[in-house]
Amino acid sequence: MIAGKHRPIGIFDSGIGGLSICHAVKSIIPEEDVLYFADVEFSPYGTKSTKMIVARSEYIVNHLVEQGCKLIVVACNTATVNSIAMLRSKYSVPIVGVEPGIKPAALNSKKGVIGVLATEQTIKSDSFKRLKSIYDNSVQIETKACPEFVSLVENLEHKSALALDIAEQYIRPLLLAGCDQLILGCTHFSFLMDAIQAVVQKEAKIIDTAVPVVMEIKKQLFNRRINNAVGLKGETNFWTSGNSENTARTISNLWGQEVKVIQTKP
Numbered sequence: 001m002i003a004g005k006h007r008p009i010g011i012f013d014s015g016i017g018g019l020s021i022c023h024a025v026k027s028i029i030p031e032e033d034v035l036y037f038a039d040v041e042f043s044p045y046g047t048k049s050t051k052m053i054v055a056r057s058e059y060i061v062n063h064l065v066e067q068g069c070k071l072i073v074v075a076c077n078t079a080t081v082n083s084i085a086m087l088r089s090k091y092s093v094p095i096v097g098v099e100p101g102i103k104p105a106a107l108n109s110k111k112g113v114i115g116v117l118a119t120e121q122t123i124k125s126d127s128f129k130r131l132k133s134i135y136d137n138s139v140q141i142e143t144k145a146c147p148e149f150v151s152l153v154e155n156l157e158h159k160s161a162l163a164l165d166i167a168e169q170y171i172r173p174l175l176l177a178g179c180d181q182l183i184l185g186c187t188h189f190s191f192l193m194d195a196i197q198a199v200v201q202k203e204a205k206i207i208d209t210a211v212p213v214v215m216e217i218k219k220q221l222f223n224r225r226i227n228n229a230v231g232l233k234g235e236t237n238f239w240t241s242g243n244s245e246n247t248a249r250t251i252s253n254l255w256g257q258e259v260k261v262i263q264t265k266p
């Protein structure tokens, strides 16, 4: 357990995609300390079995709780839809998840057609199917699994010409189907915003859930009176199940400053 007055928020993802949520935390509630766990050794989750995703989520939450985290953020749509119910039933610490933003997309759509970019495991999960079924009668929902988006980000190729090509392949069919709202249903995809925007142009609005998720975190911290005082400068520390040097290189690039990463036993 971390010593000291301020307990951190624990944030995890299969890899580095959850840093998009961390960036929003740092800009909206900079007074909070963060402990980020990148499960690089087991990344990607999108093509793994439900059993494996649930087991990893449990292992990581256990680790974050042992470190004294006051609130956990499952900064991964794939882990949220597959394991958040189990996590909430097992742990008393508040747990905030990330789900594809179907509700705002359905409400905003003028054409009545919306697109969801996500991982294969998110799209085939029961929880996503349930969420989709609430809006299926009011809008047409097109889904697209985008496995290569995750590896582009993990390999820091998210700004490459290849990223643009792959974005075109994944997104064009959704635009041709009439989607005027495009949901980023995976936290890695925020880092591909330039490539996605270049394909979408003005044809659709891109929906990213990072800001609403952080507003929910802020609300929960405040309601439970476990928020840090405004004006403090929170620290961010990083852990990984993968190689610490490689992960530090990747995180430093996306975080915008040199960081150290602690390796845990997978």
Ligand code: DGL
Pocket: 013, 014, 015, 017, 018, 043, 044, 045, 046, 047, 075, 076, 077, 078, 079, 119, 122, 150, 185, 186, 187, 188
């Ligand atoms: N960033 C994750 C998500 O939001 C998982 C990507 C993956 O590991 O496949 O779904």
